Amino acid sequence: MKLSFDQDIKPLFRPFDIESMTPFGFDLSVYADVKAHAQSIYDRLADGSMPCDDPWSPDQVEKFKRWMDEGMEP
Numbered sequence: 504m505k506l507s508f509d510q511d512i513k514p515l516f517r518p519f520d521i522e523s524m525t526p527f528g529f530d531l532s533v534y535a536d537v538k539a540h541a542q543s544i545y546d547r548l549a550d551g552s553m554p555c556d557d558p559w560s561p562d563q564v565e566k567f568k569r570w571m572d573e574g575m576e577p
């Protein structure tokens with residue numbers, strides 16, 4: 504079964520992440536925004552520079568990548 508944004512990806516973002524990033528032009532709780540910025544989001548997750556206070560585990564980063572590779576299901 505493919506990963507989906509609503510069930511698998513959205514819950515990975517904390518309210519603090521969403522609040523911190525909306526001023527930069529994307530809302531991490533909104534499917535269309537995460538899809539549109541997926542590559543730059545992935546790059547920051549993978550290099551550990553985002554979230555700025557607490558980088559994701561390799562498992563979480565891999566999950567985001569798998570969601571991208573599977574076609575970014577809503």
Ligand code: HEM
Binds near residue numbers: 527
């Ligand atoms: C999973 C959570 C997060 C993701 C995926 C994320 C993603 C990103 C991305 C893709 C950029 C580049 C934006 C651009 O170039 O237009 C960025 C920039 C930035 N983010 Fe986040 N962010 C997250 C959480 C946070 C948090 C928690 C903070 C604050 C503590 C934060 C503060 C910033 C700041 C200050 C920048 C601009 C400076 C820079 O490029 O480093 N972000 N973030």
